[in-house]
Amino acid sequence: MGRKEKVKKLKDHAFANLRLIEIEYKQIVKKTSQEPDSYNWGELLNDAELKGLYKVRKDRKYASLTVELYAIIEQLLKDIYHTFYDNAYGQTPDVNIILDLEDKLSHRVSFENNTKLLADLRCIIIHEDFSLKKARKSENINMNNRNLFKQLLKDAETYIKNIEVKS
Template sequence: MLTKEDFKKIKKEAKLEIAVLEQEYHDIGQKLDSSQSDQRKNRRYASLVIELCSIMEQMLNQLYQNVYQKSFNSTELMKIPAYRARSNMEMIQAELTKQQITLKSGKENMAHALSQVFQARNRLIHENFTFASIVKEDMKEEQTFEAMLDTIKRYRKHLKYLRPE
């Protein structure tokens, strides 16, 4: 069973990993100057997005495993009609919500924002690993990555465990 202390520990581990990744992002700007190709920078941003989503997936999977005492199995959950059209992240969020692990009141839109980050990650993977394929209109690569990073950080921050001990 998940305790509030376990919950806080799992969230803190994710926060620390996100901070390391954020520092790597800032280092890209310092290490890659204009003489290096945009292609290299593009690949670095793409790999950071993949890792950023992996950190979030790992956090949610750890929470799921602690709550249910078993590994997350999307194939099994897809047998539930309401889950058939949902992504793995949407399924795991729904399952965690059943156990009082949810976003703060008024922050429910963060679940949709997280879903958009994961959709962008999937598009990135399927579009030949090119970050340019997910850069938002009227934004630069840096702005797009920073928006994704901010979404992940805010989602993690606003995730709460409401079950009393």
């Protein structure tokens, strides 16, 4: 199997992972909508406690899914690197892995989309507070979690689609 075919197979695998995250995202939206739940949580928690629990968990879940988007792209690039160099990627200390891999692969692979926002959000989520809401505020993003994640998912898909092996 040639390198172009290997990269296509790796991209297809990354797309499959994106679809799973998209399904989970849609379940979060559906399960946290205003529809009443069939189970009577009021017996265990009062309304204020329940609302707080849902709010905290929902934000953390969006943060988790954002980190997973980053991880899918990072792993894809590591796998592409391995395809061309037949050895594992060695991380450069204090360097964004995706940006470093793009640089190391740039003479063999083209990248058309920027992952800076995703990388910045992931960094804030991991190293500060595990909260997409707080990461949004830190980056001055005037979008709610739902719309931001939807955009990040679309950006990740576009990024993967635009990866092309140079001739």
